[in-house]
Amino acid sequence: MLEHLSEQPKDKILSLSEAYREDPRTTKVDLGVGVYKDASGHTPVMRAVKAAEQRLVEQQDTKAYTGLAGDPQFSNVMIKLVLGDAVPRDRVAAVATPGGTGAIRQGLELIKLAAPDATIWYSDPTWPNHPSIINYLGMKSKTYRYFDANTGNVNYVGMLTDLGAVMPGDVVLLHGCCHNPTGANLTMPQWKGVIELLQQKSAVPFIDIAYQGFGDGLEKDGAGTQAVAAAFDNVLIAASCSKNFGIYRERTGILMAVAKDSDECKIAQQNMAFLNRQNFSFPPDHGARVVTTILTDPELRADWQAELEEVRLGMLDLRAQLADELRKRSNSDRFDFLAEHRGMFSRLGTTPDKVETLRRDHGIYMVGDSRMNIAGLNADTVPVLAQAIIDAGI
Numbered sequence: 178m179l180e181h182l183s184e185q186p187k188d189k190i191l192s193l194s195e196a197y198r199e200d201p202r203t204t205k206v207d208l209g210v211g212v213y214k215d216a217s218g219h220t221p222v223m224r225a226v227k228a229a230e231q232r233l234v235e236q237q238d239t240k241a242y243t244g245l246a247g248d249p250q251f252s253n254v255m256i257k258l259v260l261g262d263a264v265p266r267d268r269v270a271a272v273a274t275p276g277g278t279g280a281i282r283q284g285l286e287l288i289k290l291a292a293p294d295a296t297i298w299y300s301d302p303t304w305p306n307h308p309s310i311i312n313y314l315g316m317k318s319k320t321y322r323y324f325d326a327n328t329g330n331v332n333y334v335g336m337l338t339d340l341g342a343v344m345p346g347d348v349v350l351l352h353g354c355c356h357n358p359t360g361a362n363l364t365m366p367q368w369k370g371v372i373e374l375l376q377q378k379s380a381v382p383f384i385d386i387a388y389q390g391f392g393d394g395l396e397k398d399g400a401g402t403q404a405v406a407a408a409f410d411n412v413l414i415a416a417s418c419s420k421n422f423g424i425y426r427e428r429t430g431i432l433m434a435v436a437k438d439s440d441e442c443k444i445a446q447q448n449m450a451f452l453n454r455q456n457f458s459f460p461p462d463h464g465a466r467v468v469t470t471i472l473t474d475p476e477l478r479a480d481w482q483a484e485l486e487e488v489r490l491g492m493l494d495l496r497a498q499l500a501d502e503l504r505k506r507s508n509s510d511r512f513d514f515l516a517e518h519r520g521m522f523s524r525l526g527t528t529p530d531k532v533e534t535l536r537r538d539h540g541i542y543m544v545g546d547s548r549m550n551i552a553g554l555n556a557d558t559v560p561v562l563a564q565a566i567i568d569a570g571i
């Protein structure tokens with residue numbers, strides 16, 4: 178049987194980490210995989226997470242199965258965190274999933290059950306796992322333009338033009354905030370424009386929100402998602418706790434489905450639990466319980482928010498430093514967009530050739546599409562990167 182297998186395409190982002198590890202240069206800089214790192218290059222366990230885990234060790238008295246949808250309290254706190262009061266609770270179905278990726282996968286499978294012929298529209302570019310999972314599931318897809326490499330901004334006109342071809346019932350995948358890989362995001366007026374267009378088209382929005390709290394703060398980062406959730410009968414939302422709680426390996430995420438009323442919500446909930454049962458049965462619990470513990474305890478919650486804010490402001494500071502160094506060294510403002518971008522990533526907007534030059538000549542590792550993880554920088558490496566960008570003729 179196994180002799181019939183052929184090699185599968187590798188994940189380019191994860192392969193880059195391997196290449197980085199094998200590079201013997203001590204001056205190398207890792208701007209690859211999207212994991213938050215502090216100034217010393219370490220990915221810490223957040224204080225509130227440690228405290229919540231400590232509490233669980235002491236107080237948890239069973240590891241018996243939860244439910245197929247995970248712990249209902251996790252759903253409650255996450256719906257509140259991501260959707261605020263945008264939609265009445267009895268219109269939101271939710272299941273815990275293995276990470277945000279699990280939520281995307283379960284959301285796509287829900288679409289397959291409900292609307293197998295729907296086309297899934299995703300941004301060009303997007304996180305490579307979007308098309309990878311969509312194609313693996315054999316679903317129809319199309320792309321819409323999103324990024325203008327000349328300005329480093331959202332290509333809003335191109336986006337609306339392409340989404341003008343959406344057919345009724347098609348699904349449009351949007352990044353809730355901190356667009357991966359570009360770092361360029363919709364403004365609130367632009368979100369409103371997209372909402373109006375998708376309403377006219379009778380489309381179903383599907384929001385992937387994996388970086389809430391990494392851009393403009395927890396509330397502002399949720400604003401686009403909330404505006405969408407409030408504006409449609411049906412919306413899917415895949416939320417990840419990997420980044421904003423720093424619990425990457427715990428595999429903590431949630432799929433939410435906004436239904437038009439509570440009856441529709443019940444059937445969606447039942448289908449989502451069914452899909453969990455088909456794919457992995459009960460979702461992982463530890464990370465979800467840590468998140469619930471933090472969000473329901475005022476002290477832990479305040480400490481988590483404070484640390485998340487430190488992380489966010491640290492990345493903004495690195496962005497400002499990098500834009501500043503590049504302004505000085507290039508005698509131009511053409512890299513100013515780096516300070517405008519939000520989240521972990523920015524797309525520099527250069528060719529794979531130049532990305533390779535940065536790696537070969539300077540030991541700077543970024544993804545081939547010139548995506549950089551800003552959190553991979555520190556005060557010492559910012560000027561090194563800036564000079565390397567100039568030396569490489571970018």
Ligand code: PLP
Nearest residue numbers: 276277278304357385387417419
């Ligand atoms: N969506 C995007 C855009 C991401 O960048 C990530 C990051 O890993 C995810 C979803 C899901 O992450 P995870 O499955 O680790 O929670």
Ligand code: TYF
Nearest residue numbers: 188190191209210211306357
């Ligand atoms: O885009 C990133 O770097 C993160 C981490 O298959 C990641 O989202 C990268 C690749 C992957 C899973 C997660």
